Amino acid sequence: MMNLFVLQLLNGVQLGVLLFLIAAGLTLVFGIMDVINLAHGVLYMVGAYLIATFAAATGNFWWGLLLMLPAAVLVGMVLEFVVMRRLYARSHLDQVLATFGLVMIASEAVKMIWGTSPLSVPMPEILSGAVPLMGPLKYPVYRIAVIVAGLAVAVGLFVLVNYTRVGMLLRAGATNRSTVSALGVDINRLFSVVFTLGAVLACLAGALVAPILSVDTGMGESVLILTFVVVVIGGIGSIKGAFLGALLVAIVDTVGGVFGPIWLRQILDPAAAGQVGRVLGPMLVYILMAVILFAKPAGLFGRRA
Template sequence: MSTTLLLVQALNGLQFGILLFLVAAGLTLVFGVMDFINLAHGVQYMVGAYLGAVLAAWTGSFWGGLLLALPAALLLGLLLEWLVFRHLYARDHLSQVLATFGVILFLNQGVKFLFGAAPLQMPVPEALSGGVRLMEGLLYPTYRLAILLAGLATAGLLWLLVEKTRAGMLVRAGATNAPMVSALGVNVDRLFMLVFGFGAMLAGFAGVMAAPILSVEPGMGDNLLILAFVVIVIGGIGSVRGAFIAALLVGLVETLGRSLVPDLLRLVLDASAARQAGAALASMLVYVVMALILAVKPAGLFPVRR
C-alpha cells in the first residue's frame, strides 16, 4: 500500500472514529449514569440523518437542515424518554433490551413507511465541496476534514461541560453513585431526562454529519450501535474521555484493518483467497483488540471510579 493511500485511510479512520464518538458519548453517559441499556440509541443516529436530509431539502440549505435537526433530535429523544424509557429504569436489563429493541423495529418501520425503503441523499454544502491538497498527489475532501474538526470541537465542548460545570459535576456524580446524588436533594429523574435528551442530540448530530457521505436509509444505525458498544466497553462505561480515545482507536482499526489485512494476506495467498479471508479477518479485528484490552484492563482504559 502506498503512503498516500495509507494516509487517506488513516484520515478516513479518524473521521469514522469521530462519528463513533458522537454516538458513543451519549450512550456511555446514559449507560454510566442511568445503568440503562438503550439499544435504540443507534436508531436515533438514523433519525438524525433523516431529519437532516428532509429539513435540508425543505429549507434548501444544509446549514438550515443542521440547525433545525439538532433541536428536533433533542425533542424526539425527550419524547421517547417520557413515553417509553423512564418506565424501564427500575426494570432489569433484559426488559430494557427487549423494550428498546421494540423501539428499533418501530422507528425503522416508521421511516420506511414515511420515506420508503429507497436511500435519501443529502448534498454536501457548497462551502465545503471540493478538496484540500494535503501533499503532492493527495486531494482530501474538504467535507470529511470538516467532520473531523466539528467532532473535535464537540469533544472539547463536551469535556468542558462534563468537567467544568455544575451540570457536568452532577452527571459525573450520578455515574459514580446515583443513590447518593438523589439523597443530596438532586432531582435524579430530571437529570436522567436531560442526559438522555443530550445523548439523543449527539447521536442526531452524528447522523446529520454522516448523511452527505453515506446513504440515509432504514437500519443505517444498527451496525454503528454495535461498534458504539465496543467503544464504551473499551473506553470504560461512563467515561467520556475513554469513549473519545476508544472511538478513535476503533475507527482506525476498523478502517485500516479492511485495507491492510487483504494486502498482507496477498503475500501468502492468491488474490481471490486473500480478498475473502481478509474481509473476514478484518471484520473480527476490532473484537480481537477489545478482547486484548479487556484482558489487561477489565474495566476499560479509563474506568469511572465507583
C-alpha cells in the same frame, strides 16, 4: 503506499469522531442511568432523516442542520418521558427487550413517513471541494469539516463534564446515583438531561454523515454494534474513554480492512491473502476489544465494579 495509508488513516479519524458522537451519549446513558438502550442507533438514523427533510424543505444544508438540532432535543425529551422513564427501575433484560421493540417500531414508522427508498442530502457548496495533502493525494473538505466538528464537540463535552455544575452532577451520578438522589438532586431531571444530550449527539452524527452516505432505515443498526464496542473498550461512563475507544476502533477497522490483505501477501499467495484478509478484516475490532479487556477488564478508563 504511504498515500493510501494516510488516506485510510484520515478516513479512520473521520469515522472515529462520528462513533464518538454516538458512543458519548450511549456511555453516559449506561453509566449514569444504568439503562441498556439498543434504540440508540435509531436516533442516529432519525438525525439523518431530519436533516434530509429540513434541507429539502429549505433548500439549504445549514438551515437543515439548525432546524435539526431543536427537533433532536424534542425527540430526545419525548422518548425519555414516554418510554425510557418506565424502564429505570426494570431489569436489564426488560430494557433490552423494550428498546429492541422500539427499534422495530421506529424502523416501521420511518418507512411509513419517508418510504423505503434511500434519501440523499446535498453537500454544502462551500465544503464540496478537496484539499491537497501530499503529492497527488487530495482529501474532501467536507470530511475534514466533519473531523473538526467532532473534535470541537469532544472539547465542548470535556469542558461540560469537568468544569460545570451539570458536569459535576453527571460525574457524581455515574459514581453513586443513590447518594446524588439523597442529597436532593432531582434524579429524574438529571436523567432527562443525560438522555436528551445523548439523543442530540447521536442525531448530530447522523446529520453530519448524511451528505456522505445514503440515508436509509438500516443505517442505525449497522453502526450500533461498533458503538457498543467503543463503549466497552473505553469504559462505561467515561467520555475520555469513548473518545479514545472510538478512534482506536475506527482506525483499526478502516486501516486494517484495507492493509490486512496487503500485509498477508508477504506470507501467503495473493488469492489466499485476499480470502484470509476478507475473513480477518471484520474480526480485527473484536480482537482489539478482547486484548484490551484481557489487560483492563473495566475498559481503558472504566471503574472496576
